[in-house]
Amino acid sequence: MIVGVLKEIKTEENRVAMTPSGAEVFVMNGHTVLIEKGAGKGSGFRNSAYVKAGAEIVNTAKEIYKRSDMVMHVKEPIAKEYGLIREGQIVFTYLHLAANKPLTNALIKSKSVCIAYETIQKEDRSLPLLTPMSEVAGRMAIQQGAKYLEMAQGGEGVLLGGVPGVDPGTVLVLGGGIVGANAAKMACGLGTKVYLLDMNLQRLRYLDDVMPANCTTLMSSPATIRKLVKEADVVVGAVLIPGAKATRLVTKDMLKTMKKGSVLVDVAIDQGGCFETSKATTHTDPIYVVDDVIHYCVANMPGAVAKTSTLALTNATLPYALQIANKGWQEAMKSNKEIKLGANVIDGKVCYEGVASAFGMKMVDVDKLL
Numbered sequence: 001m002i003v004g005v006l007k008e009i010k011t012e013e014n015r016v017a018m019t020p021s022g023a024e025v026f027v028m029n030g031h032t033v034l035i036e037k038g039a040g041k042g043s044g045f046r047n048s049a050y051v052k053a054g055a056e057i058v059n060t061a062k063e064i065y066k067r068s069d070m071v072m073h074v075k076e077p078i079a080k081e082y083g084l085i086r087e088g089q090i091v092f093t094y095l096h097l098a099a100n101k102p103l104t105n106a107l108i109k110s111k112s113v114c115i116a117y118e119t120i121q122k123e124d125r126s127l128p129l130l131t132p133m134s135e136v137a138g139r140m141a142i143q144q145g146a147k148y149l150e151m152a153q154g155g156e157g158v159l160l161g162g163v164p165g166v167d168p169g170t171v172l173v174l175g176g177g178i179v180g181a182n183a184a185k186m187a188c189g190l191g192t193k194v195y196l197l198d199m200n201l202q203r204l205r206y207l208d209d210v211m212p213a214n215c216t217t218l219m220s221s222p223a224t225i226r227k228l229v230k231e232a233d234v235v236v237g238a239v240l241i242p243g244a245k246a247t248r249l250v251t252k253d254m255l256k257t258m259k260k261g262s263v264l265v266d267v268a269i270d271q272g273g274c275f276e277t278s279k280a281t282t283h284t285d286p287i288y289v290v291d292d293v294i295h296y297c298v299a300n301m302p303g304a305v306a307k308t309s310t311l312a313l314t315n316a317t318l319p320y321a322l323q324i325a326n327k328g329w330q331e332a333m334k335s336n337k338e339i340k341l342g343a344n345v346i347d348g349k350v351c352y353e354g355v356a357s358a359f360g361m362k363m364v365d366v367d368k369l370l
Contacts (some may be wrong), residue, residue: 001325002032004068006061007039010075010299012283014042014306017072017093018321019314020049027054031325034058034068043310065089070325074313075300082106088347090329092321094118094133097344098245098358099272107345113329119242119352120320120342127242128338129320131178132312134267136302138182138238141265142190144301145171145234148263148287148294155294156261158233161191168192172228174220174249174274175238176203179267181211183236188212195228225249230257237266237274244354246271252291260292269297330370340366 003026005018016039018026023033033055037047047057058064065071065084073093077085079102085091087110095116097104107114117129127134142160149155149169162168171187173180176198184196188211196211197220198204208217218224229235229250235258239246246268255277268274269281277290280299287296302309320339324332333340344352349364356363 001069001328002034002067003321003325004034004058004064004071005036005039005055006064006071006073007036008042008074008303009061009078010282010303013075013300013303015074015300015303015310015313016040016043016045016306017074017314017317019043019310020045020053020055022314022318023050023055024053025318025322026325029322029326032056034064036061036064040310043306045310070321072317072321074303074310076100076103077106079106082110085110085112087111088113090115090324092117092317092324094270095344096270097352097355099270101359104345104350104355104359104361108348108350111348112345113343113347114345115324115329115339115342116344116352117317117342119344119354120338121242122338127178129313129316130240130242132316133302133309134178134240135182136305136309136312137267138179138236139186140301140305141179141183141236141238141267142171142186142234144286144296144298145236145263145265146190148296149233149261151261153294154261154287154289155263156233156259160187160233169233170195170231171234171236172225172232173197173236173238174225175240175268176200176207176217177238177240179240180236180238181207183238183267184211184215187234188215195232197224197228220249222249226254226257229254230259232262233259234263234265235275237264237268237278239268239274240271242354244271245358246274248274248276250275250277252276255291255293258291258293261294263294263296266295266297267301269299273297333366334370340370343369
């Protein structure tokens with residue numbers, strides 16, 4: 001199979017979908033790897049490293065799309081790429097289609113095979129290709145929250161960890177999954193007072209066992225959120241329904257009760273966001289203010305720490321990408337249910353329930369397409 005790795009073109013996105021060592025593994029398995037010129041630069045990987053691994057450097061994205069059986073991105077294709085995607089071509093990347101109707105329609109029109117990193121799922125319901133980036137984003141959420149609490153950034157001037165004789169700040173984390181657990185862990189490490197909310201009692205029991213004493217786990221409800229946002233200096237939105245649009249948990253009315261200069265960090269923005277006032281931002285222009293509350297809603301947070309993120313991501317994606325290349329997408333899905341769950345759009349048909357539900361589209365069972 002000819003596998004093409006594209007250079008990321010979203011604002012301040014420096015990750016790359018394959019490392020030179022990953023390219024070497026593909027070549028050893030008999031595949032051809034095309035790397036768009038400069039694709040690895042932001043993550044510290046030179047073109048020469050890919051060439052040494054046996055890959056071919058290609059000058060343009062257009063040529064990658066034209067020659068490749070499977071294209072790999074980190075972030076979803078953007079409008080200027082829609083017309084380059086070919087019928088039957090495998091697109092393997094983060095897609096987040098439930099929050100992006102234009103992209104969904106474009107992929108339907110292309111009749112390509114679209115496999116989303118974020119919906120590949122193990123039997124225990126864990127999301128192996130979302131986990132490494134969720135770990136990065138959860139930890140970054142606290143870094144960003146702490147930074148924007150500084151008065152020079154427009155914040156209320158609170159040091160999250162406090163100092164002897166002064167109360168620490170308060171962090172409210174909505175969602176006890178990978179993002180939420182990592183955010184809570186980082187906040188606890190600073191000495192912050194942390195509230196960690198989730199709706200899964202079994203998950204809360206586990207988190208209560210493993211988190212430090214300065215983390216309080218609570219069952220999530222509108223009343224609890226309404227009460228705690230008033231106390232919070234930083235609120236982290238870490239809610240995820242795999243492949244579906246995020247639930248809006250903090251309303252405009254709740255926002256009006258929050259402290260002036262407090263910070264909302266919406267890690268769920270890729271899936272539409274879990275604050276009613278959320279809208280996607282970029283690393284270049286990361287924040288905006290509503291009702292004196294700072295909103296940080298960068299849609300590709302891990303892109304700011306590209307080297308760590310690329311290594312973590314490709315450790316997870318490589319085995320799946322290699323299975324697809326070795327067997328073809330149909331056989332890979334037949335033999336691996338995890339990959340089959342990654343199918344979002346195939347041959348013009350939506351085959352993931354969360355995407356179909358988001359836009360009122362008909363869903364076709366992926367088994368009928370194998």
